[in-house]
Amino acid sequence: MPLSWLAEITDLPQGASGADVAASLVSVGLEEEDLHGGDLTGPLVVGRVLEVEETVQKNGKPIRYCVVDVGHHGQQVTEGKHQEIVCGATNFAVGDLVVVVLPGAVLPGGFAISARKTYGRMSNGMICAEDEIGLGHDHDGIIVLERLLGDKAAADLQPGDDAIALLGLADETLETNVTPDRGYCLSVRGLAREYWHSQGSPAGGYRDPAVVEVPAGNGGGHPVRLEDEAPIAGNAGCDRFVARVVRGIDPGRPTPAWMQKRLTQMGMRPISLAVDVTNYVMLAVGQPLHAYDLATLDGPIVVRRARPGETLTTLDDVARKLRPDDLLITDSGERPLAIAGVMGGASSEVGPATSDVLVEAAHFDPTTVARSSRRHRLVTEASKRFERGVDPGVTAAAAQLAVDLLVEHGGGTPDPGVTDIDHTTTRSAYRLDVTEPSRIVGVDYPRDRVVGILRDLGCVVEESGEGSDDRHVLVTPPSWRPDLDNDSPAPDYAEEVARIDGYHRIPSVTPTPSEGRGLTHGQKARRLVADSLAAAGYTEVLSYPFVAAEIADHFGLPADDERRLAVRVANPLSEERPLLRTTVLSSLVDVLRRNLARGHKDVALYEVGLVFRPGGPLERAPIPGVASRPDRASLEQLYAAVPDQPRRAAVVASGQIEQAGWWGPGRTADWSDMVAAVQTVAAALAVPVLVESDADHAPWHPGRCARITLTDGTLVGHAGELHPKALAALELPARTVAAEFDLDVLTAASEAPVQVRPFSTYPPALTDVALLVAGAVAAADVEAALRAGAGEALERIVLFDVYEGERIEPDHRSLAYRLTFRAPDRTLTTEEVNGFRDAAVAAAAEATGAVQR
Amino acid sequence: MSAPNSNYDPVEVSALDPANVDAALADALAAVAGATDLDDLKTVRIAHQGDKSPLALANREIGALPPTAKAEAGKRVGQARGKLGQAFAARQSVLEAERDERILVDERVDVSVPALRRRPGARHPIELTAQRLVDAFVGMGWEVAEGPELESEWLNFDALNLGPDHPARQMQDTFFLDPVDSGLVLRTQTSPVQIRTMLEQEPPIYIVAPGKVYRTDDLDATHTPVFHQIECLAIDKGLTMAHLRGALDAFVRIMFGPDTRTRVRANYFPFTEPSMETDFLCFVCHGAETWGTAEQCRTCGGSGWIELGGSGMVNRKVLRTCGIDPDVYSGFAFGLGIERALMLRHGVQGMHEMVEGDIRFSQQFGMGA
């Protein structure tokens, strides 16, 4: 929005800059998006071309050495001669008026102009193109003022006139970000009103551009019928339609320069007078208009929903299949002319020969337009406005403004017949408790302040009608504020009062909850797990949970493995990774690979996060209403439709886990580090776990995979070395090790308070046994048998040595255990201890075939 | 050396001559003093205190003296031996101390060599930042709520007053799940956690909800398809926008230090009514307007203020959808992107560092930060 336009509608303080206006608008809740223009300093003057010496350079480029009369400026002052300028454009002739920037000037973007030598001669400035001075985007040649402004306007110009003022280049243009509830701010009318509010809404300080004399509908206009047979949510697709006809427009007439300039400043391209007028009025008052070539229309305009199979080629030359939800403007109810509120069709487009124009100003249902816009992926200036709500009070005024402009600048004549079908309903008043804003905002607003602000906003406030009393008034919002018309507008009015009164007056009061139970057990447990792994030397990372479908094959998962059942993203960022992970490891390996690729050789990582386990195809989640709380059954159905998302942790390591140093060589991470990682976590949570080998759990090495369970057999997870094939498929180094476990299982298992076992203070008795076992026997089984055989007095058992080699039978291992015995009530005798030991050994022999050495 | 006297014949024994005793003592003392280490002292001890030392011999001669002379000679020799004994003890402890000292010196090592055999691990700073905020709110009596990342569309949108046709729903770039009409999405915000809490819990509610959220943005310096939010929700009797501002002030002080404070202005968010946009005083330049100057603050871009994000009073429609009577209870909600907080507080340059998982990033933060 150019400040000059704003200043036509509301009073700008003397010298207010774009930044000042932006700050004022921010104070009433309109965010500044960008500020441009106003960054050009002269001299920039009108010049008349006196001489042109045409040359073609060696590179084929035409170059003109020009002499330009720039009045009492430049070389005229310093050397007593006309300005000599070298120019690369050829779209002008001797005698033309052009725009000349002289040495010392600075163009937008900080481009400083000085006299310089180019193509062999001194060039004392530059003849400007539109884009060089921030006037437009045109760079097809330099500006010829007769063409830009018209011969009439140009006739009054003298060489040396200030071109900055002439072209409005000092005008700053402010872009604001309009939130979805403020559709009326997508117009200079709305923004000016907000600016006026920001200045305290001074009396007489706002001149509504939509207040114009408008003839009433009179039946003589172009026939229009509204025939919406399928309103969405009970709202008719169109509740107001104004049609006006202007005949005899001279198609040769250009759009006036000032209008072109404003359109350009607002980011729109001038096209033709009829189209430019509709756009200009839209920018001014926020009402999208459409201009039809009257000659292409055969009968009445009928507004209806689309029929199956209908198509329309829109102005952007795309043939669009229409859907029954689309609201159409049709010719006689048959031929579609436009998708209402979104885009017109090519067939009724205003063309270079159009002389009779039908101007449509209508009010369309926001939902209808939003759906069509989304379905056809067509966001237009019109759809943006209709979606957010257009003021149904300006329909006729907007049409009138357009008619007036077409008459004035196109030489047309308006038809006396005016069509104005108005099905809009009057809005009912809301009984507002005037203390409500204070209660919601926390600032004390006296009644008069509340009423005053609402009136400034354009609300009708009745203080004496039925239902009003010393605490209540009846408020009817203005037509441009559909957002204030919901079923509970008190907070909206509170926001308006707070906004206009100033948010800066809201104090800061720290809320004081009455009780808090701290973190839950699960939340604490999760931190403990993360901290334990970090303390054990693993670095926490967070990977994207998007994985390739091939990951299941890379892992070597069996066909019926539940980890193959993954949720698929319908619109993935990368088609190569459409699935959500079912294990943390499947995405953590990406991070490992990235670290290795960056030259880290020894990497130990972990991640804690959710995985997605749908267990099958997704069930459709219900979409209950929002008018009240869904019933219990609906809620349960809703919750149940959301797939299982257990929280899991994965650990992975490659390379050395202990570094080489003065103490000796380093130690490569192996399967046992992974078992230890899980055991560390379990120990931190005081959860006893069991470890057994699992020869059949991809992606682990069948001979180096531990299955870790709770003592009741519940699976916690797996740990060990990864399968060589999986490592090859995943492009990871050999011997990479990993663990993955279910945090929810460990959390649940650690929830109950630890119950302390009593312990003896009598002296311990230690005894060692060495057992020879066959290679296939698991140490854990031997230990379990020893424990079982040793009896109650066994306090501790430690496997302190494992030997395999020449001194014993081939394919056997010697396991050396230290047993610690202690009785609760006495010092044990040697005979007793020996007895326990022998019983333990006997149990191990029985269970595992172990032989004492 | 003469033999012990075996009779009462008063023979002058030269060893007992006072001059000789004094000379022997002086010799011995000199030798003790000259001993440079414990071995040396041992040799000296044998020579001057041993059985064959002059003073030992002199002592033995005493028995041969007539009874009248015994006392005097005994006293003289005894004193000399006593002095010598003390000198030995003193020298012994000096030399022992010297030896102990020397051992410690000899055992010196270079403690500057690397000591960590296992490289320390680290927590991810996003998790740490979330914890920091969570802990502060828990300390004020709030509780932590969590929910699924794959969420029902109703909980992510509809219940938050983002109906199917709401323009704000278009602002969101949502990951939909296959099939697209499944009614399930990857949550675009942590707000569905608030809805779940309000649906299942009676007010008063004071919750802080940290978590992962998803939007279909490609990774670049300022965007990532997976990021983290933390949102706070309070529902109680009598809560106003002033309480909201108070909570926001607490929030920014926790995150950016005690000297910062908020500045608020109007804005629009569908979930809240009235809504509020919050900036906070730059914790680096403390609000100095440095824009366009050589000292332009890099943290706030020179404006002196940093945008925090949207907030507001929970929309009455949302309360009703959750079964909470908006005539009895009111509440507020606000949130922040954790990545952004991390960028601001720790000078992280872009999203890449936070999402790539390069160990050099997390390791700078240790387990606390």
Ligand SMILES: [Zn+2]
């Ligand atoms: Zn700053």
